[in-house]
Amino acid sequence: MIQGERLWHRLMELGEIGKQDSGGVTRLSFTPEDRNAKALTASYMKEAGLEVREDAVGNLIGRKEGSNPQLAPIIIGSHIDTVYDGGRFDGALGVLSGIEVLQSIGDNGIILQRSVEVVAFTDEEGARFGFGMIGSRAMAGTLKASDLAHCDQEGVSIQEAMLQDGLNPAELKKAASSAIHAYLELHIEQGKVLESQGKQVGIVTGISGPLWMKVTLEGEAGHAGATPMRLRRDPLAVAAALMVEIEQIASSYPGTVATVGKLQVYPGGINIIPSKVEFSIDLRDIDAVIRDQAEVRIRKAIQTTCEAREISWDVEDYQRVPPTPCSEDLQAVITEACIPSGVDPVYLPSGAGHDAMQFREVCPIGMIFVRSREGISHSPSEWSTQEDCEKGTELLYHTLLLLDGR
Amino acid sequence: MIQGERLWHRLMELGEIGKQDSGGVTRLSFTPEDRNAKALTASYMKEAGLEVREDAVGNLIGRKEGSNPQLAPIIIGSHIDTVYDGGRFDGALGVLSGIEVLQSIGDNGIILQRSVEVVAFTDEEGARFGFGMIGSRAMAGTLKASDLAHCDQEGVSIQEAMLQDGLNPAELKKAASSAIHAYLELHIEQGKVLESQGKQVGIVTGISGPLWMKVTLEGEAGHAGATPMRLRRDPLAVAAALMVEIEQIASSYPGTVATVGKLQVYPGGINIIPSKVEFSIDLRDIDAVIRDQAEVRIRKAIQTTCEAREISWDVEDYQRVPPTPCSEDLQAVITEACIPSGVDPVYLPSGAGHDAMQFREVCPIGMIFVRSREGISHSPSEWSTQEDCEKGTELLYHTLLLLDGR
Ligand SMILES: NC(=O)NCCC(=O)O
Ligand SMILES: NC(=O)NCCC(=O)O
Numbered sequence: 017m018i019q020g021e022r023l024w025h026r027l028m029e030l031g032e033i034g035k036q037d038s039g040g041v042t043r044l045s046f047t048p049e050d051r052n053a054k055a056l057t058a059s060y061m062k063e064a065g066l067e068v069r070e071d072a073v074g075n076l077i078g079r080k081e082g083s084n085p086q087l088a089p090i091i092i093g094s095h096i097d098t099v100y101d102g103g104r105f106d107g108a109l110g111v112l113s114g115i116e117v118l119q120s121i122g123d124n125g126i127i128l129q130r131s132v133e134v135v136a137f138t139d140e141e142g143a144r145f146g147f148g149m150i151g152s153r154a155m156a157g158t159l160k161a162s163d164l165a166h167c168d169q170e171g172v173s174i175q176e177a178m179l180q181d182g183l184n185p186a187e188l189k190k191a192a193s194s195a196i197h198a199y200l201e202l203h204i205e206q207g208k209v210l211e212s213q214g215k216q217v218g219i220v221t222g223i224s225g226p227l228w229m230k231v232t233l234e235g236e237a238g239h240a241g242a243t244p245m246r247l248r249r250d251p252l253a254v255a256a257a258l259m260v261e262i263e264q265i266a267s268s269y270p271g272t273v274a275t276v277g278k279l280q281v282y283p284g285g286i287n288i289i290p291s292k293v294e295f296s297i298d299l300r301d302i303d304a305v306i307r308d309q310a311e312v313r314i315r316k317a318i319q320t321t322c323e324a325r326e327i328s329w330d331v332e333d334y335q336r337v338p339p340t341p342c343s344e345d346l347q348a349v350i351t352e353a354c355i356p357s358g359v360d361p362v363y364l365p366s367g368a369g370h371d372a373m374q375f376r377e378v379c380p381i382g383m384i385f386v387r388s389r390e391g392i393s394h395s396p397s398e399w400s401t402q403e404d405c406e407k408g409t410e411l412l413y414h415t416l417l418l419l420d421g422r
Numbered sequence: 423m424i425q426g427e428r429l430w431h432r433l434m435e436l437g438e439i440g441k442q443d444s445g446g447v448t449r450l451s452f453t454p455e456d457r458n459a460k461a462l463t464a465s466y467m468k469e470a471g472l473e474v475r476e477d478a479v480g481n482l483i484g485r486k487e488g489s490n491p492q493l494a495p496i497i498i499g500s501h502i503d504t505v506y507d508g509g510r511f512d513g514a515l516g517v518l519s520g521i522e523v524l525q526s527i528g529d530n531g532i533i534l535q536r537s538v539e540v541v542a543f544t545d546e547e548g549a550r551f552g553f554g555m556i557g558s559r560a561m562a563g564t565l566k567a568s569d570l571a572h573c574d575q576e577g578v579s580i581q582e583a584m585l586q587d588g589l590n591p592a593e594l595k596k597a598a599s600s601a602i603h604a605y606l607e608l609h610i611e612q613g614k615v616l617e618s619q620g621k622q623v624g625i626v627t628g629i630s631g632p633l634w635m636k637v638t639l640e641g642e643a644g645h646a647g648a649t650p651m652r653l654r655r656d657p658l659a660v661a662a663a664l665m666v667e668i669e670q671i672a673s674s675y676p677g678t679v680a681t682v683g684k685l686q687v688y689p690g691g692i693n694i695i696p697s698k699v700e701f702s703i704d705l706r707d708i709d710a711v712i713r714d715q716a717e718v719r720i721r722k723a724i725q726t727t728c729e730a731r732e733i734s735w736d737v738e739d740y741q742r743v744p745p746t747p748c749s750e751d752l753q754a755v756i757t758e759a760c761i762p763s764g765v766d767p768v769y770l771p772s773g774a775g776h777d778a779m780q781f782r783e784v785c786p787i788g789m790i791f792v793r794s795r796e797g798i799s800h801s802p803s804e805w806s807t808q809e810d811c812e813k814g815t816e817l818l819y820h821t822l823l824l825l826d827g828r
Contacts, residue, residue, distance in 0.1 A: 100689040206648035237801035240681035240704040242612035242773035256665035275646035283506040286702040296692040367648035395643040
């Protein structure tokens with residue numbers, strides 16, 4: 017049995033850090049807000065009786081030692097950074113439910129064989145640098161030194177931001193963890209499947225892979241009043257035509273999504289035909305083959321339209337994460353844990369990416385979803401009820417006990 | 423006879439103020455660059471023997487007293503502010519050619535009956551506040567105190583910017599000038615008509631009217647991975663569809679132009695479906711009826727698309743300047759001045775707006791255009807040759823003499 021009130025109180029308290037006028041939360045990585053959130057989370061870990069440490073990339077780790085030191089540990093992870101003006105559940109619930117589970121296990125006098133670590137991973141969202149899951153990549157051993165060159169809007173690189181935050185990028189390799197028995201993550205669904213089925217929680221079958229691209233279009237600036245329509249090489253007009261096509265391409269597959277979330281126009285004057293436009297594409301599918309098809313069609317559209325309109329173009333990757341299936345064994349364990357938790361098991365894929373993906377080649381991964389109100393996330397309106405958060409945490413609790421061999 | 427070398431030297435020297443790495447020039451109104459440009463221009467006015475003053479709105483005025491104080495003065499005006507990363511000819515050539523004409527008249531020992539004032543008007547471009555021709559509106563007596571509420575990107579209003587620049591907005595009315603005999607302006611064409619006809623200079627028949635609007639679209643933020651395409655209310659996808667339509671509507675009339683030069687996406691994260699988009703529309707035609715038609719079609723498109731996609735919208739005016747014909751009498755005087763200037767007269771409309779428009783109800787207006795290389799303007803590539811600038815200034819010189827009754 018976990019303590020739902022304690023969990024909820026922490027969730028609301030943590031949500032005050034980085035709170036905006038909109039009611040949303042902005043906690044970008046390596047900022048003072050991120051630091052404050054880590055400090056508060058560390059205090060919760062200590063209350064839960066965990067041994068707290070921070071690794072080279074800033075992952076905050078709370079460890080509960082198991083009775084058998086021979087056995088590889090179990091990781092329960094998620095993140096406490098947010099997007100710009102995001103919600104208070106995305107990520108935070110996963111970390112706090114992990115802490116709650118270990119604290120309740122202690123409260124209930126249970127001693128586990130395996131050590132368990134609850135991790136608040138650094139920068140899952142990728143909001144600041146256009147490159148996410150930094151902490152989980154580092155722990156999974158796939159973060160390259162060259163990845164630290166990604167820059168934020170002010171031109172500050174991950175490397176520089178780490179140094180400013182008191183971290184040592186040269187020690188990155190030390191964050192890698194080899195022997196992990198299993199990786200578990202609880203997260204809000206951020207979609208409408210559970211709500212539409214009237215279910216509080218669900219078991220994740222696999223995670224859609226985010227491909228993030230940056231498109232740059234260059235044309236020719238000119239006078240908005242004196243340049244006839246047919247003589248223009250307007251990159252924003254071309255970007256508009258492309259955004260219409262991108263939406264159509266994504267909509268032609270049942271599970272594909274494509275989003276342009278960021279777009280900048282240069283030089284950006286009312287009476288100047290733009291010379292340059294940069295925009296992002298976030299393209300995802302649970303099926304790698306379909307995502308590849310959609311990507312090919314989008315690239316073809318960019319080429320065709322730009323050639324026809326004498327616009328030069330460039331497409332580069334921000335990040336390219338493959339779709340990741342969840343472990344069938346772990347899905348079975350979670351299914352079994354549904355019985356003591358009083359849950360009717362349902363299965364669903366994840367459209368959002370998660371730190372879990374980074375462990376795809378390290379250990380089996382398992383994920384639990386908690387219902388999101390109206391499926392809204394990455395928004396101040398993101399919400400899950402206290403009862404649903406409790407139910408998911410309960411399921412995580414029983415999953416952990418089963419996984420430890422009880 | 424004017425002194426082309428002197429004119430050219432000043433044009434290049436003034437073009438150094440606010441110069442960017444691109445080679446372009448950025449001199450926004452009420453900035454230190456604008457101040458420096460005014461100081462340099464004032465020094466040229468003094469070299470030309472003019473009496474220099476600045477009015478309440480910051481218009482820089484160089485006056486040559488005429489022999490007959492009963493006669494209303496002639497104004498030769500243009501501007502020395504620029505758009506973001508603009509060229510060194512747009513505006514500056516008009517002011518410097520006016521100074522050159524008056525200096526040459528002095529050099530040549532000619533005494534005019536009428537007083538002549540050369541004016542560098544404050545903020546013609548509208549680049550900073552989305553509202554232009556501030557100085558010429560003030561002199562024409564049409565600038566309202568409420569117009570000073572327009573704000574720049576940092577939220578600084580025209581009123582505040584004036585105060586910061588040492589001007590007194592309360593004295594605005596003092597800038598209004600009532601009795602003006604005629605208004606003359608020389609400007610680069612900013613289009614390709616003269617170049618395509620192999621002409622150095624031309625006589626302007628009328629000026630296209632800029633209508634500047636701000637469109638705000640609001641939808642619902644959401645998670646880029648977890649929100650299926652059909653459940654989105656994405657204002658950027660709608661803005662894209664509208665930009666495609668706006669381009670089509672403008673292209674369906676021979677002389678209409680429509681430009682989206684400025685666009686902002688909120689909150690602007692790669693993996694966040696945007697909640698809000700703001701963009702500008704610059705719509706122009708020389709024919710008011712056609713511009714009205716195009717505006718109605720654009721507004722209809724906004725309404726239809728937003729309704730269909732459950733996006734809320736708002737359209738407001740930044741500025742709405744009517745198309746303005748040039749005086750037929752002054753066109754005839756300029757035509758006559760073509761003979762001593764060695765010019766074969768050609769006539770063309772102006773797609774770009776000019777300070778001249780503001781005097782439409784004050785006095786007859788006349789304009790001379792100088793050929794632009796490839797028609798490019800509002801761009802670092804803006805260029806006119808020294809010979810063409812000289813030829814236009816020569817034509818302005820003879821026009822002024824004829825207008826003074828010689
Ligand atoms: N779960 C989640 O919001 N992850 C952020 C990365 C992404 O999927 O965009
Ligand atoms: N001539 C000129 O560039 N004017 C600026 C106002 C406009 O026409 O956009």
